[in-house]
Amino acid sequence: MTPWGWLLAAAVALVILPPLLAWLMCRSRAAAREGLPGRMLRLPDGLTRVTVDGLPGRPVAVLVHGLTTPSWVFDAIAAGLVVLGWRVVRHDLWGRGGSDMPGKAQNRALFVRQLAGVIEAEAGDARVLLVGYSMGAAISAAYAEAYPSHVRGLAMLAPAGLGHRMEGFTRFCAATPVLGDWLWATFSGPGLRAAARKAARQGPSSVENIATRLAQESRTRGYRRAVLSSIRHMLAEDMRPTLKGLDAAGLPMLAVWGGEDGLILKAAGKRLAKVAPGAEQITVEAAGHGVPHTHPREVLKALTGFLARL
Template sequence: MVATSPFQCLTLTLLILPPLLLTTYFMAVFPSPPAPVSIHPSLASLPPTSKSWSIYPEDFYPGGGYATFPNGRVRYWLVGPEKGKRARQRDRDELHVVLIHGLSIPAIVWKDVAPSLAARGYRVLLYDLYGRGYSDAPLMTYDTNLYTNQLALLMQYLKWEKANIVGVSMGGGIAAAFTAQFPHLTDEGVGLLACAGLMESDDISRTAKFMSSPLVQSLASSRPVQTYLRHLTNQTVARNTLDDKPNVILEIVRLQSAHLPGYNNALSSSLRDGPIRGQTSAFQSSAFEGKRVLILHGTKDVTVRPKYASLIDSTVTSKAHKKVIFINGAGHDLSVSHSKEVTDALVNLLSGSNWKTIPS
């Protein structure tokens, strides 16, 4: 038996005691309370002289209002008759429609479709996603749940029991995820226009990947870069106002990027973490069973390529009433460039007339 000297005992104690105390501390320490969410302002914070107010004013649609949620204020509009059309075979239920915009352009993207649906008797809800337009921009990860919860809270706020859900581009990915997560809030129709959600990383440009990196976003959010962007944008807007037909859609993207500190972060985080990719399980959800699903795509779409329409068709359950329509010559902005064709297809979806039946 080897004798242990007092010096050896002291050495062992000094070696063992610090890690033991540190381990005990980290296991027992009580965490600090979470920090409140930092929220960047929306277009509503810009002065009335800003070009954004003439292009996309706060009252762009009638029936506007704000709903305040934990992640910031959300701007919404309700257009169309208050009672709206009645749902088929459910005389007590009104037929509600939600239109969800895409990655970079707020609800102005529905500028022709929404009034046309309203004129045909539908009650339509439009709103700006977090970080766009007149909705606040929380400084957080813009993942799928942020967007689906935003819509669920908004419908609860408006006391809508359910609605037909229509989305364009990234909004289509949100519509699919919302249907899968909240089937009890989703009515009979789901519209997926130029729909993202299943995109592969290779289809996202290297420039977009580079610009959405956290390092580049930190640089882009710095005061000197923001000041330069505002100067550059103001010059561009001034030149374009001399044109007969300025591209208001492009201008509102530039104005948001230059004047809203949370906008670029919302876009870059959505590219990395949002419902643009990885939504296979949502499209495969049994929540689509028995629903009418419109898959509408332009043949000239180079942003979300037409192959994804066919992929969505094969991914959504065969127990859904699916219809795939390609608009010849339409690009990714089909809700603006081909608003009549889009409106007609949506009316067909909502009415259910001449819709494809479930395969036997």
């Protein structure tokens, strides 16, 4: 082989090997499902892990998690809602927890289609309460816009879609096709694990070993691609038009914010009040972005008051 041939081979190896090694070091999605509760629901885009708590015949609450934390982030909230008399349905978004990672853009259409399939399977024609956390709030609002007759109320915890912060590496990868994908596939793991450790320091969590569990997610095939695709698509949406339409249609809405949230812009509450003046807003002053798992009692208190007005 000529020197130029060796140089080309070395360049190709440098491009291919780092993300390939990162992928090989990750566990499979099948391994990620081992030991998880619930059942696998087959939907057009793949298998979705679904868990249901509470008695049949009770009103149904559907909990939709956010960008990085699977549905176990709602364990305490789900238990509290069951005590309040609700049947609680949760699912893992694509590429998280036990759900498949379809090779499609993680946009509004994909997530609404998944949520619609879960609700149809577990609630039928019943009108449901939607409780969405962070990106899950945006997904829930998008579903409510598409299926207004199926939703009785929308509760949003630290909702995305009204302005959020993003650190430089993530912003560059999201904005830069090809090179951004390579950098993300190769180097995002340590950053995601550092973010998990930071989240664990926000306060006592109702999720045991949350940093370890999130670290396992970052070492699962498809998870990091799912996060990057969601940032590029679902999280890039401005949800103000959707929320404005829901408010105009009279849908009861609640937003619960963390007073110390470092990810959601402080202006988000004002933006929500401007487009959806009918939405109730509550701030848990001591909470960060992890409000569902660090302050579940406060969230349940807010939900209890909201539910009494539905």
